[in-house]
Amino acid sequence: MLHFNGCGAGSASLRLAKDLAENNRGARVLVACVELTITLFRGPDEEDCFDTLISQALFGDGAGAVIVGADAQHPAERPLFEMVSVSQAIIPETKHLLNMRLGNNGIDGNISTQLPSLAADNIEKCLLDAFAPLGIRVAWNDLFWAVHPGSRVILDNIDRALGLEPEMLVASRTVVTEYGNMLGATVIFVLDEERRRMEEKGVGAHKWGVMVGFGPGFTVETMVLLSTGD
Incomplete structure (x- = not known):
């Protein structure tokens, strides 16, 4: 069980499942991510600030x-x-920029407005660290992308930081528009949306890809993916 991993739980659980499967011959690991953010929903309070109200609209x-x-x-x-x-x-x-706590009104989230720029400032180094063991060089626009859409603003900042073409983060933008930020489960929705788009476009549009998850800490989970064409 992985608890209190927030938005990074989906990526972290897939990383753990990868380790289990590769070290146990014949194993098949079921990863199930469930997030009930309705428990965060409540009326406004006089102690609220903009950071605490973000979760009410986004999740x-x-x-x-x-x-x-x-x-x-x-x-x-x-x-x-x-x-x-x-x-x-x-x-x-x-x-201190991303945390959850139990208060007088139930569970409250503090999501700093600094997070979008923080994610953008660190994303390229995280990508280079993930690709380094493979010994390959790639252009960011030659990848397919499954980025946890913490918010539209985070995606906008990543677009600018990496110089991505408009369609690169479409799967992430579609999911956050239709479902909101579902914490750890969101990245599974994004992977499924990317799979659906690949089926529509045909196999081979982009062979290499990357999955990125963000979580409390502030943590960044980065995984290099390879499309199997199936």
């Missing part, structure tokens, strides 16, 4: 599941993405 409930394994048995199993390389980063002196 939504969601659940998603993924089966993770190694050495797929063809043709019975058809893997969608291969999880190739993983890195984690904790940005120093940021734990």
